[in-house]
Amino acid sequence: MDSDLTQIEAARKHIITAEMQTVARDEHRDPQWICDSVALGRIVIPANHNHTNLHAHGVGEGLSTKINVNLGVSGDQHNYANEMKKVELADNMHADAIMDLSNCGKTSRFRTSLVQTSPAMIGTVPMYDAIGYLEKPLEDISADDFLDVVRKHAEDGVDFVTIHAGITRAVIDTWLKEKRTLNIVSRGGSLIFAWMKITGNENPFYEHFDELCEILRKYDITISLGDAMRPGCIDDATDQAQISELVQLGELVTRAQENGVQAMVEGPGHVPIDQIEANIKVEKTLCHHAPFYVLGPLVTDVAPGYDHITAAIGGAIAATAGADFLCYVTPSEHLRLPDAQDVRDGIAATQLAAHAADLAKHVPGAKEWDHKMAVARSQFDWDRMFELAIDGDKARSMLEAAPPQEEGTCTMCGQMCAVKTVNETLKRMGLTV
Amino acid sequence: MDSDLTQIEAARKHIITAEMQTVARDEHRDPQWICDSVALGRIVIPANHNHTNLHAHGVGEGLSTKINVNLGVSGDQHNYANEMKKVELADNMHADAIMDLSNCGKTSRFRTSLVQTSPAMIGTVPMYDAIGYLEKPLEDISADDFLDVVRKHAEDGVDFVTIHAGITRAVIDTWLKEKRTLNIVSRGGSLIFAWMKITGNENPFYEHFDELCEILRKYDITISLGDAMRPGCIDDATDQAQISELVQLGELVTRAQENGVQAMVEGPGHVPIDQIEANIKVEKTLCHHAPFYVLGPLVTDVAPGYDHITAAIGGAIAATAGADFLCYVTPSEHLRLPDAQDVRDGIAATQLAAHAADLAKHVPGAKEWDHKMAVARSQFDWDRMFELAIDGDKARSMLEAAPPQEEGTCTMCGQMCAVKTVNETLKRMGLTV
Numbered sequence: 001m002d003s004d005l006t007q008i009e010a011a012r013k014h015i016i017t018a019e020m021q022t023v024a025r026d027e028h029r030d031p032q033w034i035c036d037s038v039a040l041g042r043i044v045i046p047a048n049h050n051h052t053n054l055h056a057h058g059v060g061e062g063l064s065t066k067i068n069v070n071l072g073v074s075g076d077q078h079n080y081a082n083e084m085k086k087v088e089l090a091d092n093m094h095a096d097a098i099m100d101l102s103n104c105g106k107t108s109r110f111r112t113s114l115v116q117t118s119p120a121m122i123g124t125v126p127m128y129d130a131i132g133y134l135e136k137p138l139e140d141i142s143a144d145d146f147l148d149v150v151r152k153h154a155e156d157g158v159d160f161v162t163i164h165a166g167i168t169r170a171v172i173d174t175w176l177k178e179k180r181t182l183n184i185v186s187r188g189g190s191l192i193f194a195w196m197k198i199t200g201n202e203n204p205f206y207e208h209f210d211e212l213c214e215i216l217r218k219y220d221i222t223i224s225l226g227d228a229m230r231p232g233c234i235d236d237a238t239d240q241a242q243i244s245e246l247v248q249l250g251e252l253v254t255r256a257q258e259n260g261v262q263a264m265v266e267g268p269g270h271v272p273i274d275q276i277e278a279n280i281k282v283e284k285t286l287c288h289h290a291p292f293y294v295l296g297p298l299v300t301d302v303a304p305g306y307d308h309i310t311a312a313i314g315g316a317i318a319a320t321a322g323a324d325f326l327c328y329v330t331p332s333e334h335l336r337l338p339d340a341q342d343v344r345d346g347i348a349a350t351q352l353a354a355h356a357a358d359l360a361k362h363v364p365g366a367k368e369w370d371h372k373m374a375v376a377r378s379q380f381d382w383d384r385m386f387e388l389a390i391d392g393d394k395a396r397s398m399l400e401a402a403p404p405q406e407e408g409t410c411t412m413c414g415q416m417c418a419v420k421t422v423n424e425t426l427k428r429m430g431l432t433v
Numbered sequence: 434m435d436s437d438l439t440q441i442e443a444a445r446k447h448i449i450t451a452e453m454q455t456v457a458r459d460e461h462r463d464p465q466w467i468c469d470s471v472a473l474g475r476i477v478i479p480a481n482h483n484h485t486n487l488h489a490h491g492v493g494e495g496l497s498t499k500i501n502v503n504l505g506v507s508g509d510q511h512n513y514a515n516e517m518k519k520v521e522l523a524d525n526m527h528a529d530a531i532m533d534l535s536n537c538g539k540t541s542r543f544r545t546s547l548v549q550t551s552p553a554m555i556g557t558v559p560m561y562d563a564i565g566y567l568e569k570p571l572e573d574i575s576a577d578d579f580l581d582v583v584r585k586h587a588e589d590g591v592d593f594v595t596i597h598a599g600i601t602r603a604v605i606d607t608w609l610k611e612k613r614t615l616n617i618v619s620r621g622g623s624l625i626f627a628w629m630k631i632t633g634n635e636n637p638f639y640e641h642f643d644e645l646c647e648i649l650r651k652y653d654i655t656i657s658l659g660d661a662m663r664p665g666c667i668d669d670a671t672d673q674a675q676i677s678e679l680v681q682l683g684e685l686v687t688r689a690q691e692n693g694v695q696a697m698v699e700g701p702g703h704v705p706i707d708q709i710e711a712n713i714k715v716e717k718t719l720c721h722h723a724p725f726y727v728l729g730p731l732v733t734d735v736a737p738g739y740d741h742i743t744a745a746i747g748g749a750i751a752a753t754a755g756a757d758f759l760c761y762v763t764p765s766e767h768l769r770l771p772d773a774q775d776v777r778d779g780i781a782a783t784q785l786a787a788h789a790a791d792l793a794k795h796v797p798g799a800k801e802w803d804h805k806m807a808v809a810r811s812q813f814d815w816d817r818m819f820e821l822a823i824d825g826d827k828a829r830s831m832l833e834a835a836p837p838q839e840e841g842t843c844t845m846c847g848q849m850c851a852v853k854t855v856n857e858t859l860k861r862m863g864l865t866v
Binding site (some may be wrong): 074075076077103104128176181182183184185186187189190191193194197232233234235236272273274299300301302303304305306308309310312313316317320331332333334335336337339348349352353355356357359360361362367369370371373374375377378385388389390391394395398399401402404405410411412413414415416417418419421422423424425426428429431 | 735746794803845849
């Protein structure tokens with residue numbers, strides 16, 4: 001493609017890019033329809049010109065639900081070798097995206113090797129890296145400095161960046177008028193808030209949004225508009241603070257697109273089941289159908305240790321209602337930086353939630369996968385079941401840890417297996433199974 | 434209470450039983466309303482006169498969602514000591530019900546000690562026990578023999594029994610006209626089907642339904658009308674076979690209630706998300722608002738090893754739409770008899786799904802639990818968080834396995850903790866946190 005154009009600029013000129021072709025092929029869709037949807041901003045294809053080994057993915061309306069894997073070091077745990085193992089796991093399990101959320105020390109080397117290694121879409125939150133990259137305390141950082149960090153990430157080849165540009169003075173005023181139980185739980189959002197209060201300035205990314213877009217446009221980085229005010233507990237769901245910020249993000253979607261930048265919007269957070277659909281619908285209207293990227297939502301606060309499940313429930317419901325992109329949550333949420341097992345559990349839970357939503361949304365190709373599994377079950381074809389399973393290695397090891405007496409069955413029912421009983425009875429009746 | 438009456442008979446005479454008082458207190462509801470709902474058959478209180486240490490629970494419309502734990506031995510794994518450990522685990526984790534699904538050898542001794550030990554509602558599937566109890570091959574068992582097995586379970590004190598009375602000749606004809614991918618996956622249903630085909634007889638529980646009810650009425654056992662035709666894969670969901678049987682079960686609900694027997698109805702199975710609400714609504718209309726007891730539903734077939742999660746998604750959605758009782762599913766579903774860890778994972782997943790639905794349905798008392806957890810989080814009160822968590826021991830061990838440098842935080846964010854940053858900033862602003 002013409003490397004001067006972003007995907008949305010190309011689409012508006014009716015140019016079908018190589019990335020659009022890839023997305024169309026993977027999704028069993030017409031390239032022209034993909035191109036039209038990108039032009040409208042309903043689909044984004046995050047693809048930094050510098051991420052040369054990227055396998056392009058589309059995120060948005062009518063496409064299969066995508067999943068993201070967070071990893072990266074923290075101040076307490078900064079073993080990059082461990083993080084590279086998680087990258088390998090994410091790639092092997094076919095995660096669509098990886099976000100490097102490293103927030104301690106010099107992060108460029110890991111980010112660069114991540115971009116070089118992984119065909120997944122790579123995302124970052126430049127704000128996390130500001131203090132480490134600039135080597136200054138928060139209060140000495142200028143708005144220009146923040147843009148420099150974004151520029152560095154852009155050059156390094158990341159495909160999308162989370163920018164908390166919506167937490168403006170006006171949004172903060174709205175929030176502080178209403179009592180919240182957990183205030184801000186967004187890491188990037190909390191840093192912007194602290195910086196605004198220390199310096200007395202407006203949100204730097206909001207104030208300098210056009211300059212920001214200029215950087216993003218140059219590399220075709222998709223802006224992922226972060227939700228600093230996402231609810232961190234059921235009490236705070238869908239409240240004034242959250243929705244005021246979402247109104248603000250809707251304005252910024254339009255401004256980004258006017259600047260030739262692809263935009264998506266990040267969403268909650270902790271939300272009870274009965275509010276999830278409303279959250280998706282209101283995002284789609286306020287943000288002009290920009291793709292919606294949700295973290296969970298977690299449908300209850302009371303299950304630390306099992307938040308990959310509270311998030312899988314919310315994610316499946318959200319994606320069924322129209323969310324396009326699920327950020328995984330691991331069992332270690334609220335407790336610690338995830339280890340490799342937590343990452344694996346989180347990926348599997350999010351993948352099955354995304355696929356369950358794709359079934360419900362009748363995404364082309366989704367149903368065939370389940371059909372194949374059901375046929376394998378009816379035939380007791382265990383190898384085929386493990387081949388088709390989201391995590392065949394785990395399933396196989398569970399079966400093999402408890403071998404049945406009669407080959408073919410499992411120890412749940414053994415001789416009493418319903419499928420076996422019925423297959424035999426139908427055969428006796430002269431019916432094909 | 435007058436031990437000659439079942440709960441539904443007492444309710445029809447406007448008698449508020451001790452069990453109704455217990456349910457009203459636990460559920461923050463008016464005893465009169467509980468009594469009225471029991472009279473209408475919208476709430477059941479499974480409570481065998483012989484289960485003397487039972488803590489009574491109500492199952493039905495307007496009440497909190499209940500959960501059931503399956504356990505029991507199979508031909509391949511018949512270690513009763515292991516099963517008693519699972520009972521202990523279920524009771525410690527406050528499961529509302531335990532079903533003993535033992536299907537090999539003489540099961541009475543375990544069943545009796547389960548009833549004596551556990552305050553949970555105890556359920557069984559007498560059909561599983563028929564061959565072992567009667568010491569005859571399936572083809573030699575008579576309809577009367579089947580009723581003898583039910584009588585034995587009734588005397589032993591079980592509070593509810595699953596009876597697959599709805600798989601009649603007519604339902605089988607409907608099924609065989611349409612191709613199914615997985616035919617019958619119900620263990621009890623498959624045995625009835627095989628017996629009907631071997632003997633040429635009608636379903637014995639359907640044909641002798643009034644005699645069956647006489648046994649159940651005597652002890653006040655709730656009948657749980659089993660769904661032999663529940664879909665075992667996404668392909669087969671909500672099909673002719675399933676819904677024909679459900680029509681049949683609706684007729685049997687009325688006949689049971691006319692006989693003074695409390696009735697609930699069992700439901701699927703494997704169902705895609707977009708069909709779950711319809712399944713609940715149609716059960717409620719066809720079965721006259723009898724409580725609905727669902728197994729999952731599992732929202733995709735492709736995740737063996739993670740079916741506690743596919744079921745938690747379906748269960749949360751089902752209970753939000755009106756399902757009253759969730760049967761847990763463990764990670765070992767489709768693979769093996771669950772071990773103790775599988776049971777723990779299954780209970781936790783089902784509990785959080787049930788609670789998420791209770792939040793969504795605004796069940797009295799549900800929201801307060803999450804509020805307390807959010808307050809504990811805002812105060813970094815880890816002991817309180819673990820006290821409130823569904824599985825505090827697991828959460829604590831995960832945190833302690835990765836101790837942070839700064840006490841109070843965790844290794845996910847450490848110094849970068851959003852809650853900490855915002856609490857400090859608000860304090861600097863002179864605002865209370």
